[in-house]
Amino acid sequence: MPTIGIADTTFARYNMGAAAVDELKQLINAKIIRVTVPGIKDLPVAAKKLIEEQNCDIVMVLGMPGAKAQDKTCAHEASQGIIMAQLMTNKHIIEVFVHEDEGRDDKELAFLMDSRSREHALNVVKMLQSPEQLIKEAGTGQREGFADAKPVGR
Amino acid sequence: MPTIGIADTTFARYNMGAAAVDELKQLINAKIIRVTVPGIKDLPVAAKKLIEEQNCDIVMVLGMPGAKAQDKTCAHEASQGIIMAQLMTNKHIIEVFVHEDEGRDDKELAFLMDSRSREHALNVVKMLQSPEQLIKEAGTGQREGFADAKPVGR
Amino acid sequence: MPTIGIADTTFARYNMGAAAVDELKQLINAKIIRVTVPGIKDLPVAAKKLIEEQNCDIVMVLGMPGAKAQDKTCAHEASQGIIMAQLMTNKHIIEVFVHEDEGRDDKELAFLMDSRSREHALNVVKMLQSPEQLIKEAGTGQREGFADAKPVGR
Amino acid sequence: MPTIGIADTTFARYNMGAAAVDELKQLINAKIIRVTVPGIKDLPVAAKKLIEEQNCDIVMVLGMPGAKAQDKTCAHEASQGIIMAQLMTNKHIIEVFVHEDEGRDDKELAFLMDSRSREHALNVVKMLQSPEQLIKEAGTGQREGFADAKPVGR
């Protein structure tokens, strides 16, 4: 049975961690370990600790960067740290970020934060249980939260 | 009893380190070790030394990036270093930065620098003593210094 | 017989991994190991795992960053991680990225994604089998996907 | 007796290294080791070598980034490397950069390059000999080269 880590934030305006946990429980028989930190810049080390101290096989980090320029910089720094944490552990950490300005209004924002968390939970399950399924979906324009894009043909 | 490190700067225009220490003393029985460095780019290694040479369990780094473009770049570099220091030590380092242009005037700037330092001190205490409390606050739009944001519903 | 890793994404709108594998099979007798991940930010650790866990001698990572500003930032983060993964393993990881806005239309985009994947597959073969050929091509304005540039003379 | 490393560049238009050495000799009884490299991007490893191969307790790196956009990027890269070098060695490396466009004319530029080098030399001495003095100056708006800023009160 795999161990899946979930790290989200108190800064976000929707409980993304709960959505991910709910979805995972429907999809897979796994041990789930959850932590919540203040903001997205606290996520890289939270994920690394879940891997190295809690033996997680894979981790989802979920957050909602704000809409201001400074928030975009924070998201960039967090993403760089999340990639580095993966390189230091040889484990995948699936980043689920919904920028606050991606939704036209609060309702769409909530929808996006919920659906992207759930669709990436499905990605996590595929990565753990059926990586060959992902190869079948290579280059098919998959999107998480919004509608998929169309593949281009030659 | 946990050991908490505090690193701040002589560049800042408000004694953020003192505010954090004052708040922590009211909230928790801990050993507190404080250092002050010239500027925010000196904070990453200061935090790492507090963890590795002074055995701190967690560190707060506090600073006030200036308002010029060059200062924004310095803040970005400092933040990247602070995230890397966490990944190298598997310890949380809570970044408390107040940009000089976040306050409309000196009075609001001083208020923000004080209140954000104190609210993040509370986050540190929760991370040390009651991480389950943070999970309860996941996705609730917590902000440090300014008023909290409103969660979005589906 | 060398082992070549191929990592691509489900986000891309063309099956770049298949194009690379097809080209490699025509060019070299090698063991090819393929994985597909959701997006380009998952590529750095995927490549590192191919090298360290699957003993790949070299890896191709293929992806299609989107056209939005946020997508450009993702591509930047992925590229930084891909360079770091190389430095941590002392193996080359050939990045094959086609930005969604590089093509004037879907047809040109598909052409670019196919041809750049194949031309970089040829680079991989040269790096494995005839590095002296690359020295002969030094400074000759080679381009992958589009027409080569012209060398400048003194 | 502490060992202090000094690394500066041939690119700069003022002998910042000499100013730092001159100031240090007036302030502290220390062994000083100096190197000069071509440009600021050569400073991170120069500083790391001073620490690891020459046993420096602390290093000053001094440079003058040019005024063009590309020069700003170089300064950013150098600063990131300088922070990383500190994290890899657990030693402070004090960055003394004066951007070429910080001075209104050559005379002010020379003044800034000299005075900032000297004021940071004083910071180095405080870090080595009286770190408690820096805590006393926390949040007091210290600036190096230009006049100090005013602290803000609540």
Next chain:
Amino acid sequence: MPTIGIADTTFARYNMGAAAVDELKQLINAKIIRVTVPGIKDLPVAAKKLIEEQNCDIVMVLGMPGAKAQDKTCAHEASQGIIMAQLMTNKHIIEVFVHEDEGRDDKELAFLMDSRSREHALNVVKMLQSPEQLIKEAGTGQREGFADAKPVGR
């Protein structure tokens, strides 16, 4: 006898590696090892391999970033990797980049790519054989390729 590594690219429009090798042969009795890679983002690991697998004492990496915004980002990523490679090996890697838009026309571009390669070859020789000469040139406004800048006086 020192070992000097040379890494350049097939993307560049002038044979910078050949210019550097030619100049070095006139200046120093050294073992020279040359590799060519497709693009500048392949240079960081190429340099690290020259140091760690071929025992180079110092490496020159030479490239010509293109003039588009995306090319500038590639150059930034390459430069960050080159600095990191130095920090991981404690060896200098001299970056010789000529941006395609630095020259007003192809002729000036070729001139710059040749002369900057040669002038940095001289820097490499000084770093290996006469580091005290570089200290004498500290702060004198040295430039590679274009005319030197003027030092500023107090």
